Amino acid sequence: MSAAQTPRRVVTGAQGGKSVFLSDGPVPNCHHYTGWPGFMTSVVWTTAATPSVPPAEREEPAPPARSVLPGPGETRLMIVRFPPDSMFADPRFDPATLGAEQALHLNDLADQFETDDPGMHRTDSVDYGVVLDNEIWLELDDGETRHLKQGDLIIQGGARHAWRNRSNAVTTMCFVLIGAVRIGG
Numbered sequence: 001m002s003a004a005q006t007p008r009r010v011v012t013g014a015q016g017g018k019s020v021f022l023s024d025g026p027v028p029n030c031h032h033y034t035g036w037p038g039f040m041t042s043v044v045w046t047t048a049a050t051p052s053v054p055p056a057e058r059e060e061p062a063p064p065a066r067s068v069l070p071g072p073g074e075t076r077l078m079i080v081r082f083p084p085d086s087m088f089a090d091p092r093f094d095p096a097t098l099g100a101e102q103a104l105h106l107n108d109l110a111d112q113f114e115t116d117d118p119g120m121h122r123t124d125s126v127d128y129g130v131v132l133d134n135e136i137w138l139e140l141d142d143g144e145t146r147h148l149k150q151g152d153l154i155i156q157g158g159a160r161h162a163w164r165n166r167s168n169a170v171t172t173m174c175f176v177l178i179g180a181v182r183i184g185g
Contacts, residue, residue: 013054031105035098038083049073068109070179119162127156134171
């Protein structure tokens with residue numbers, strides 16, 4: 001998948017007791033950022049705290065500007081492409097444009113990003129992450145990192161963290177965010 005492509009989403013369900021394809025096409029909630037070339041975020045699907053199956057034909061569950069952070073028990077499925085950190089030194093990198101784009105397309109998640117430590121954030125969710133291609137580094141608030149490669153999995157349990165792409169290529173990850181209730185630290 002090239003860096004400019006929008007992920008394809010195929011949704012199945014049932015009608016009249018038979019399995020059917022409800023939709024097949026590009027994810028409607030996908031943004032390719034101009035302020036940080038190569039960065040892409042897409043909320044692919046969302047569920048309520050108690051989802052039902054088969055999915056009902058309803059309004060789009062992941063429209064643009066939908067809340068990214070799930071409430072307790074809710075879920076969000078996301079695809080994120082991280083360009084190399086070297087892109088921050090590229091003249092096309094525009095922090096003001098990126099900030100405006102994130103405020104619109106990542107809304108409540110963008111509110112969690114720290115201004116004094118770019119990329120560092122913490123959410124009230126349990127996040128399952130899968131490195132789909134390339135590699136990335138997960139950094140925690142004490143500076144400790146783990147190098148993750150294609151196929152590696154991460155369970156992010158509400159810790160303060162940041163994603164760092166020290167490679168020379170775009171890294172694609174898939175995340176499932178499950179809304180949680182924070183207790184203690």
